[in-house]
Amino acid sequence: MTTSKAPVLALSGGVGGAKLAAGLASVLPPERLQIVANTGDDFEHLGLYIAPDLDSVMYALAGINDRARGWGVANESWNFLETLTRLNGANWFQLGDRDLAVHVQRSELLRQGLSLSETSQNLCEALGIKHSLFPMSNDRVCTMVDTEQGELEFQEYFVARQCEPKVHGFRFEGQASATPLPAYYSSLTANTYQAVIVCPSNPFVSVDPILGLANVRQVLGSLQVPVAAVSPIVGGKALKGPAAKMLQELNMPCDALGVARYYQGVISHFVIDEQDAGLAGEIESLGMQVLCMPTIMRSVSDQSQLASTLLHALTREPA
Numbered sequence: 001m002t003t004s005k006a007p008v009l010a011l012s013g014g015v016g017g018a019k020l021a022a023g024l025a026s027v028l029p030p031e032r033l034q035i036v037a038n039t040g041d042d043f044e045h046l047g048l049y050i051a052p053d054l055d056s057v058m059y060a061l062a063g064i065n066d067r068a069r070g071w072g073v074a075n076e077s078w079n080f081l082e083t084l085t086r087l088n089g090a091n092w093f094q095l096g097d098r099d100l101a102v103h104v105q106r107s108e109l110l111r112q113g114l115s116l117s118e119t120s121q122n123l124c125e126a127l128g129i130k131h132s133l134f135p136m137s138n139d140r141v142c143t144m145v146d147t148e149q150g151e152l153e154f155q156e157y158f159v160a161r162q163c164e165p166k167v168h169g170f171r172f173e174g175q176a177s178a179t180p181l182p183a184y185y186s187s188l189t190a191n192t193y194q195a196v197i198v199c200p201s202n203p204f205v206s207v208d209p210i211l212g213l214a215n216v217r218q219v220l221g222s223l224q225v226p227v228a229a230v231s232p233i234v235g236g237k238a239l240k241g242p243a244a245k246m247l248q249e250l251n252m253p254c255d256a257l258g259v260a261r262y263y264q265g266v267i268s269h270f271v272i273d274e275q276d277a278g279l280a281g282e283i284e285s286l287g288m289q290v291l292c293m294p295t296i297m298r299s300v301s302d303q304s305q306l307a308s309t310l311l312h313a314l315t316r317e318p319a
C-alpha cells in the first residue's frame with residue numbers, strides 16, 4: 001500500500017540523469033526520494049575503481065558538478081593529469097585533481113572491505129549530501145559495446161574512441177548473476193514507492209543495465225503506481241551523449257517516439273519536451289500517458305522546475 005508520503009524512486013545514468021536526480025532532490029526531502037545510479041560504466045583505471053554515473057549524481061547533489069563538461073568537478077585543476085602525461089601514463093581518461101580524490105578514497109574504502117553502496121554512503125555523507133544515492137547493485141556489471149570494430153569496454157567506446165564506432169548491440173557482463181541492491185529492490189517488489197522516474201538517460205547504456213537486473217523490468221511493468229520515463233531525445237537529438245547516434249545505428253526512429261516504443265510495457269507515462277508535442281498521439285497509441293513539458297535543463301532552476309512539474313503531474317502534489 002503506498003501513502004502520499006511514500007518515497008519516489010529515480011533511476012539515473014549519465015549527465016541528464018544526474019541533473020534530474022538533483023532537481024528531484026531539490027524539491028523532495030531525503031525521506032521522500034531514493035536515487036539509483038547505473039554502474040555499468042564503472043571500470044578499473046590506474047589501479048582505481050571509477051564509478052562515473054554514481055559520481056555524476058553525487059557531484060550534482062553536492063552542487064559541485066561541472067555543468068559545462070557534464071562530468072567531473074567544477075573549478076577543477078589538472079596537475080595530476082599533467083604530470084601523469086609527462087610520465088607517459090594513461091591520460092586518455094581525464095582525471096581532475098578534485099575528482100581524483102574521490103576515486104582514490106572510494107578505492108581505499110573498497111580495499112578496506114566496504115561495499116560499493118557503503119562507499120557511496122560514506123562519500124555522500126562526507127560531501128554533506130542527505131539524500132539516498134544507491135548503486136544499482138553491489139555486484140560488478142560491465143557494459144560492453146558490440147561495434148563494427150569488435151566488442152569494446154564502455155569507456156574505451158565512450159571516451160577513448162569518442163563513441164565513433166557503429167554500434168550493433170550491448171552486453172552487460174555480470175548482469176545475470178548480479179543482485180539488485182536490496183535498499184531499493186525490496187521496496188520496488190513491495191510496491192511501496194509513490195512513483196518511479198526513469199531520468200533522461202541513455203536507454204541502452206544507462207537505463208538497461210538497471211532494468212536488466214533480476215526481474216526489475218518486469219516489476220516496473222506491473223507496478224500499480226506511475227512509472228515515468230523522461231525522453232533523452234528532444235527534437236530528434238540527444239542533448240548530450242550518443243543516444244541519438246545509437247538509435248540510428250540500431251535502426252530505430254531517432255525521436256521521442258522511438259524511445260517511447262523502447263520503453264513500452266515498462267512505463268505508464270512518457271515525458272516529452274514541448275517541441276515534440278506533435279508526437280503525443282502516436283506515443284499514446286503505445287498505451288502510455290504522455291506528459292508534455294519543458295524538459296531541457298540548462299540551469300539548476302530548470303532542474304527543480306522539471307522535477308516539480310513532473311511530480312505534480314504524477315502525484316497530484318502541489319508543484
Ligand code: FO1
Pocket residue numbers: 013014015041051052053055056071072092093094095099155158159
Ligand atoms: N568523459 C569523456 O568524454 N572524457 C573524459 O576524459 C572523461 C573523464 C571522466 C572522469 C571521471 C568521470 O566520473 C567521468 C568522466 N567522463 C569522461 C564521463 C564518463 O565517460 C561517463 O561514463 C559518461 O558520463 C557517461 O555516463
